[in-house]
Amino acid sequence: MDKKPTALQEKKGVSQPKTTSSFSAEIIKKNRAKKNSVEEFISKIITGNISFLSRAITLVESTNAKHQEKANKILEACLPYANKSIRIGITGVPGVGKSTFIEAFGKHLTAQGKKVAVLAIDPSSSVNKGSILGDKTRMEQLVTDKNAFIRPSPSGTSLGGVAQKTRESIILCEAAGFDTILVETVGVGQSETLVHSMVDFFLLLKLAGAGDELQGIKRGIIEMADAIVINKADGENKKNAKIAKVEFNRALHLYPLKESNWQPKVLTASALRNIGIDKIYEMILQYFSLTKSNQYFNKKRNEQNKFWLLSTIEQQLKTNFFNRPNLKTALEKEISNLEKGETTPFNAAKRLLNL
Numbered sequence: 521m522d523k524k525p526t527a528l529q530e531k532k533g534v535s536q537p538k539t540t541s542s543f544s545a546e547i548i549k550k551n552r553a554k555k556n557s558v559e560e561f562i563s564k565i566i567t568g569n570i571s572f573l574s575r576a577i578t579l580v581e582s583t584n585a586k587h588q589e590k591a592n593k594i595l596e597a598c599l600p601y602a603n604k605s606i607r608i609g610i611t612g613v614p615g616v617g618k619s620t621f622i623e624a625f626g627k628h629l630t631a632q633g634k635k636v637a638v639l640a641i642d643p644s645s646s647v648n649k650g651s652i653l654g655d656k657t658r659m660e661q662l663v664t665d666k667n668a669f670i671r672p673s674p675s676g677t678s679l680g681g682v683a684q685k686t687r688e689s690i691i692l693c694e695a696a697g698f699d700t701i702l703v704e705t706v707g708v709g710q711s712e713t714l715v716h717s718m719v720d721f722f723l724l725l726k727l728a729g730a731g732d733e734l735q736g737i738k739r740g741i742i743e744m745a746d747a748i749v750i751n752k753a754d755g756e757n758k759k760n761a762k763i764a765k766v767e768f769n770r771a772l773h774l775y776p777l778k779e780s781n782w783q784p785k786v787l788t789a790s791a792l793r794n795i796g797i798d799k800i801y802e803m804i805l806q807y808f809s810l811t812k813s814n815q816y817f818n819k820k821r822n823e824q825n826k827f828w829l830l831s832t833i834e835q836q837l838k839t840n841f842f843n844r845p846n847l848k849t850a851l852e853k854e855i856s857n858l859e860k861g862e863t864t865p866f867n868a869a870k871r872l873l874n875l
């Protein structure tokens with residue numbers, strides 16, 4: 521072997537500076553890779569890159585702690601680009617025509633140069649019932665519209681958890697340049713209340729019935745509604761829809777004027793035949809013009825932020841509690857003691873909380 525010094529050997533002699541161990545170099549590299557990828561996410565999202573938007577939402581929806589940490593960084597960085605949209609919640613019983621309406625309404629908006637994101641809160645979608653994914657067949661045109669983004673409901677065990685993810689996805693969509701956010705929810709349980717806590721305008725879709733329209737409607741939902749749209753006002757249903765409109769109008773006038781100063785409206789539409797959609801959008805724009813000029817718009821968004829702060833704390837405390845080691849066994853034991861009449865719920869709870 522040639523042991524004479526060569527250029528090659530000389531080069532070999534230029535080693536890492538003593539101050540940088542290969543170990544710390546690895547750490548630096550790793551951190552840089554991490555940092556870059558969050559930054560890359562942000563820079564891509566704010567240019568409207570849909571693939572990065574989808575991936576960021578997937579991170580938001582993930583239960584993996586590392587993913588959540590990354591999602592949170594992306595979310596905070598996206599905040600300055602968010603908030604510049606109008607957020608509309610759409611609710612109504614299954615079959616009322618929400619998906620059909622969103623297709624027609626969404627197309628109406630994109631035709632005017634709007635960028636529309638459709639998100640959903642559907643607690644049943646985890647078992648694949650009523651999922652917006654299945655509904656994509658009713659949104660055939662919107663799905664292929666490059667100015668529209670449709671994201672199915674995240675799955676999750678708790679409605680609150682699902683709603684939080686949807687709320688965070690709103691921020692990401694806004695940062696990606698979507699100026700109109702539609703949040704669909706199936707009219708079950710508490711989901712309307714949660715959607716109400718994340719949108720500016722709340723639209724209730726109804727059907728004209730046979731004279732008993734006002735029965736079976738949860739009072740709370742009517743109270744929350746900024747507008748009621750009686751859908752399927754076409755064909756033989758047209759006349760009934762008109763009657764229902766009068767009745768709902770009368771019902772709405774029984775409520776005191778909202779803090780927004782907005783008098784809720786009742787309109788009729790046919791989502792399927794694209795009738796009345798333009799009037800609905802005009803009405804919604806009137807709402808935004810009123811609430812932006814009287815400051816209610818900002819006030820409500822601030823209140824919603826406060827609500828989410830507190831509910832996130834609540835959620836986290838609960839999660840932490842139920843994730844404690846030994847909790848399950850201790851809980852079972854307390855329940856069995858309760859059944860035997862050996863303790864009270866309050867004493868049992870106290871012991872469990874101090875576990």
Ligand SMILES: Nc1nc2c(ncn2[C@@H]2O[C@H](COP(=O)(O)OP(=O)(O)O)[C@@H](O)[C@H]2O)c(=O)[nH]1
Pocket residue numbers: 612613614615616617618619620621655658751752753754789790791792793
């Ligand atoms: N006649 C009529 N049918 C409609 C209208 N809107 C929706 N539908 C029909 O009602 C059914 C349920 O609609 P869908 O949008 O899936 O309702 P969702 O469960 O609320 O999302 C479908 O068969 C639609 O074609 C409408 O304005 N008029």
Ligand SMILES: [Mg+2]
Pocket residue numbers: 618619620650652655
């Ligand atoms: Mg649907």
